[in-house]
Amino acid sequence: MIMAQEEALLKGREQFDQMVELIRQASHDGQRIDTVERDLMRQLLGLGHTMLSLFVAQQGDGDLGPTAQTTDGRTVPRLPDKHDRRYVSIFGELAIPRVVYGSREGQKIERAPLDERLGLPEDSFSYVLEDWSQRFCLKESFAEAGHSLATLLGLRLVSRTMERMNQAVAATAPAFLAAIEPPPAEEEGPLLVVTADGKGVPMRRSVQEGPKPHHRRTKGEKANKKQMACVGAVYSIDPFVRSADDILDEVMRHKKGEDRPKPRHKHVWAELTREVENEPPVTAKEGLFCQLHDELTARNLGRDRPVVCLMDGERALWEAQRVYFSEAVGVLDLFHVLERLWAVAHCFHREGSPEAKRFVEKRLRDLLQGRVGYVIGGFRQRLTKGTLSGSCRKVLSSAIEYLENNREHMKYDEYLAAGYPVGSGVAEGACRHLVKDRMEQTGMRWTVAGAQAMLHVRALYLNGQWDDFLKFRVEQEQTRLYGDKAA
Numbered sequence: 001m002i003m004a005q006e007e008a009l010l011k012g013r014e015q016f017d018q019m020v021e022l023i024r025q026a027s028h029d030g031q032r033i034d035t036v037e038r039d040l041m042r043q044l045l046g047l048g049h050t051m052l053s054l055f056v057a058q059q060g061d062g063d064l065g066p067t068a069q070t071t072d073g074r075t076v077p078r079l080p081d082k083h084d085r086r087y088v089s090i091f092g093e094l095a096i097p098r099v100v101y102g103s104r105e106g107q108k109i110e111r112a113p114l115d116e117r118l119g120l121p122e123d124s125f126s127y128v129l130e131d132w133s134q135r136f137c138l139k140e141s142f143a144e145a146g147h148s149l150a151t152l153l154g155l156r157l158v159s160r161t162m163e164r165m166n167q168a169v170a171a172t173a174p175a176f177l178a179a180i181e182p183p184p185a186e187e188e189g190p191l192l193v194v195t196a197d198g199k200g201v202p203m204r205r206s207v208q209e210g211p212k213p214h215h216r217r218t219k220g221e222k223a224n225k226k227q228m229a230c231v232g233a234v235y236s237i238d239p240f241v242r243s244a245d246d247i248l249d250e251v252m253r254h255k256k257g258e259d260r261p262k263p264r265h266k267h268v269w270a271e272l273t274r275e276v277e278n279e280p281p282v283t284a285k286e287g288l289f290c291q292l293h294d295e296l297t298a299r300n301l302g303r304d305r306p307v308v309c310l311m312d313g314e315r316a317l318w319e320a321q322r323v324y325f326s327e328a329v330g331v332l333d334l335f336h337v338l339e340r341l342w343a344v345a346h347c348f349h350r351e352g353s354p355e356a357k358r359f360v361e362k363r364l365r366d367l368l369q370g371r372v373g374y375v376i377g378g379f380r381q382r383l384t385k386g387t388l389s390g391s392c393r394k395v396l397s398s399a400i401e402y403l404e405n406n407r408e409h410m411k412y413d414e415y416l417a418a419g420y421p422v423g424s425g426v427a428e429g430a431c432r433h434l435v436k437d438r439m440e441q442t443g444m445r446w447t448v449a450g451a452q453a454m455l456h457v458r459a460l461y462l463n464g465q466w467d468d469f470l471k472f473r474v475e476q477e478q479t480r481l482y483g484d485k486a487a
Contacts, residue, residue, distance in 0.1 A: 002096055008054035015047045045154065048091035056096055062114030063099040069111075071483045076101045076110050085115065086124045090132065090153055096120075119478055119487035125165065127474050129155070134169055137162055138454075138461050141441060163450060170453035172473040173460060177291065179472065180465070182298040183265040189236035192300055193263070194292050194328065195310045195424050196233075196317050198284075199431040200226030201272065204445040227448070229439075229455060230284035231270045231430050234295045235263035236305075239419025244368035247416070251338060252361050267295060267463045268430040270455040274448050285316060289324040296325055308415075310424045312336040313406045332409040333424035338364065340399040344379065347392035370413035376403050434459055 003011065019040065026036045061082065067075050078101055085096040098114035121127055136145035142159035150156050157165075203225050238261035271287030296307060309328035311317045313336060321330060341360045349356035366375050379400050383393065403410070415422055438458055439451060446454075460469045478486040 002056050002094060003050075003053050005054060005057045008050055008057055012047060012050045012054065015043065015050060019043050019047070042154075045091050049089070049094075052089055052091055053094060056094065056118065059114060059117050061097060061099045062112060062117065064101075064113050068101045068113065070101075071111075071485070074110075076103060079105055079109075081105070083109065083112075085112070085120060087120060087126065088124050088129060088155070089126045090129050090155075092155070116482045116485045117487060119482075121474075122477055122481060123165070123168065127470070130165060130169065131470055133157060133162060134166060134457065135461075135466075137166055138438065138458050141444065142166075166457065167449060167453040169470075169473065170456045172476055173456040173469070175476065176460070176465075176469050176472045178294070180468070182295075182301070183236075185303070187264060188299070188305075189238045189261065189264050190305055191237050191239055191420065192234070192296060192305050192307045193237055193310060193421060193426070194232065194234050194296055194307065194325065195427040196285075196288060196292070196320075197231050197312060197424065197427040197431055198228045198314070198317075199231050199270075199435040201229050201435065201439045201451050202445050203227050203451070204447055227272055227451075228284060229270045229272050229435055229451070230288040231268065231427065231434060232288045232292050233266055233268045233426050233430050234292055234299065235266035235426065236299070237261050237263050237421065240421070241419040242416050244365055244413075244416070247334070247368055247412075247422070248361060248365060251334070252357065252364070263426060265299075266426065267459075267465075268434050269459050270430075270434055272448055272452050272455070274452055285320045289320045293324040306418075306420075308420050310421060311427070312424065313402055315405070318409070329415070329420065330409040331415055331420060331422055332406045333427075334412070334422045335424070337367065337403075337410070340402055343395050344399050347388065347395055348382075367410060368412045368416065370411060372403060372407050372410045376400055376407075379403075434462060 022039055022043065023036070026039075063078070065078070067077050069075055078099060082097040083100045085098060087094045087096055096114070096118075098112055100109045101111040101113075102109045121130070123130075125133075133145060133149055136148050139145075140148070142162040145162055146157045146159060205225065240261050269288060269291050271282075271284045271291070273281055273284045274287075275281050300307065307325060307328040308331055309321050309325060310331045310333060311321070312333045318330065321328060338360070341363050342356070344363075345356040345359040349359055363375050363378075366372075379396055382388075383396050383400065388396065412422060434455065438454065439446065457469075460466055
């Protein structure tokens with residue numbers, strides 16, 4: 001319960017005096033600084049609770065008289081009893097008594113002037129507590145986040161509360177993305193790059209599926225069911241002209257290129273296939289590529305910079321690229337090509353042998369110099385003329401099909417001369433940092449709604465947009481709750 005102003009002031013002075021005495025006693029006893037630090041923190045939280053109570057007490061109870069007007073212009077009476085409002089701050093819980101207006105007791109409260117004056121959130125938890133708790137949730141499990149919060153603040157929030165808060169915060173993410181301005185032109189590079197990939201998210205079993213059967217998994221059977229998240233990124237970058245030898249030095253001899261330009265304003269995003277009320281399901285690729293398209297359009301408006309689309313060989317991704325940004329120069333990720341070359345090399349040479357390395361280096365040089373057909377022809381000759389095992393024939397056939405299907409996106413001689421990137425490390429990094437590092441921690445299983453909420457807010461955090469996003473969320477909620485009467 002909120003204390004009277006005089007009572008809160010007196011208690012605050014007593015608490016401050018107690019802190020001063022704590023310091024004197026600790027100095028006399030020769031206590032270690034960290035023990036004093038912990039005791040001070042505990043007492044500071046108590047003092048903060050008292051001072052916050054004093055602030056609320058100074059605002060009055062919100063009484064506007066016998067009647068008050070609602071936001072739509074209706075006049076409603078003051079209810080006879082004050083109603084307490086629960087407010088959980090970083091200092092602890094408050095019960096705020098206030099005058100409210102409505103048609104009668106038991107019906108919906110139509111106006112609470114003190115709520116407007118204080119800018120109280122829709123939920124019971126303060127915006128500061130929401131911010132701090134979600135910063136923990138974005139990096140560790142909800143249970144661990146709750147434990148961390150309890151250790152620091154003495155507040156105990158259960159996992160379900162933290163997860164519900166996460167989904168409430170995430171609901172504003174799409175509106176925030178639609179409202180933000182593109183990066184300043186002077187901070188952008190001459191090339192725009194868009195990239196996409198897929199990463200599985202472990203899902204909870206539905207009630208309809210029943211309990212998981214207890215049996216020994218067969219070869220290739222996964223321990224849990226996953227749903228594919230489509231992960232993408234947009235960034236700008238300076239051109240980086242290189243030769244085939246430069247690339248070979250990097251990927252075969254692990255010599256990092258000097259003065260490699262860094263991505264600018266890299267923004268990652270991820271989508272799952274999910275249901276939409278009264279609409280067909282939105283697929284993961286649809287959701288992601290719509291967002292990538294919107295950001296590309298905003299960042300390239302009036303500038304007409306070259307757009308490079310960098311992805312692996314998945315056909316569905318390239319089909320989406322043709323729909324959403326057909327003007328982009330398509331580049332097949334070189335590292336996925338390299339994996340195929342190594343697989344073929346190991347059909348003819350021992351793994352780790354100099355011969356396997358020379359085999360790969362020769363074919364990679366040909367590809368980098370624009371001789372894709374030459375490499376495909378060589379593989380076909382080995383397939384028809386050589387004596388190969390069934391598994392090796394399968395590997396070689398798969399590599400030939402992969403190169404043929406993606407040939408239009410393998411003009412590496414042109415890409416290198418233009419300074420375009422040829423490796424999708426940004427997409428794979430996004431899959432790891434955005435999805436795997438949080439969504440695949442030990443024992444984690446997700447619902448679609450929970451996973452999508454976490455992916456949205458974690459993307460904004462990784463993009464460096466967290467503070468702006470929370471400010472936007474608070475302003476949106478305050479306007480929705482209180483209109484022009486918002487604090």
